[in-house]
Amino acid sequence: MPKEHPFAQQWNHNTRHYPKIADLVEGRHVILDVGCGEGTLVRYLAGRGHQVIGVDRDPAVLPPDSAGTHFMLGDATGLPFADDSFDAVVSVEVLHQTRMELALVEMRRVAKPGGLLVVLDTAKDGGLADLGWAVRDLVAESITRVGTSAWEPEDTKLPAALSWRQTRLAIDRILPGVEFRRIPGWRYLAIWQRPA
Ligand SMILES: C[S@@+](CC[C@H](N)C(=O)[O-])C[C@H]1O[C@@H](n2cnc3c(N)ncnc32)[C@H](O)[C@@H]1O
Numbered sequence: 001m002p003k004e005h006p007f008a009q010q011w012n013h014n015t016r017h018y019p020k021i022a023d024l025v026e027g028r029h030v031i032l033d034v035g036c037g038e039g040t041l042v043r044y045l046a047g048r049g050h051q052v053i054g055v056d057r058d059p060a061v062l063p064p065d066s067a068g069t070h071f072m073l074g075d076a077t078g079l080p081f082a083d084d085s086f087d088a089v090v091s092v093e094v095l096h097q098t099r100m101e102l103a104l105v106e107m108r109r110v111a112k113p114g115g116l117l118v119v120l121d122t123a124k125d126g127g128l129a130d131l132g133w134a135v136r137d138l139v140a141e142s143i144t145r146v147g148t149s150a151w152e153p154e155d156t157k158l159p160a161a162l163s164w165r166q167t168r169l170a171i172d173r174i175l176p177g178v179e180f181r182r183i184p185g186w187r188y189l190a191i192w193q194r195p196a
Helices: 015-025 040-047 100-110 128-144 164-174
Strands: 030-034 051-056 069-073 086-092 111-121 179-183 187-193
Touching: 015 040, 015 086, 015 111, 015 187, 030 040, 030 100, 040 051, 040 069, 040 086, 086 100, 100 111, 100 164, 128 164, 164 179, 164 187
Parallel strands: 030 051, 030 086, 051 069, 086 111
Antiparallel strands: 111 187, 179 187
């Protein structure tokens, strides 16, 4: 019998990809989650043995610390950390809510040389070019959510202002050589390793 998805009972377009993010940062000890919201990803990564700091600009969402976690108030566009601090920096569904390029420069700055950046986010659909992706996402969604329970935390949700093309161009500019994939659930995954 197939194993249940770890977030089957806490399902949304972000949590469904948390196991993938966890696999990507495997072996990287100290991790920063930028725009952590109420901290589910932070706690999940801590449960897999990482030391995780979550930072968010909204004091209302930040939870208390728990084993392996520390939560802090802070802004992605001016992260309150020294250069070269983290083995990995992740961010889920945040960059489209802020000045994306500034936030990416900051994430890049606080990653150690050789550190990994993982961004899961969305962009604005528009035009025929995005129609095929929208159909793919609708079909994938109807299949993958069978047997799951939808869950939406109470954090800030804003529509994306930048198109997929604009988003891709900005990410390519700040993170040269980035691996950029459009993945199911109206999301992209950007993976970049800072040169050692
Ligand atoms: C849609 S929620 C995503 C929360 C969480 N990352 C997740 O996986 O569910 C977006 C979060 O980003 C935070 N946020 C938006 N802009 C930010 C910024 N410039 N600096 C820090 N946090 C920011 C919001 O306060 C909110 O908690």
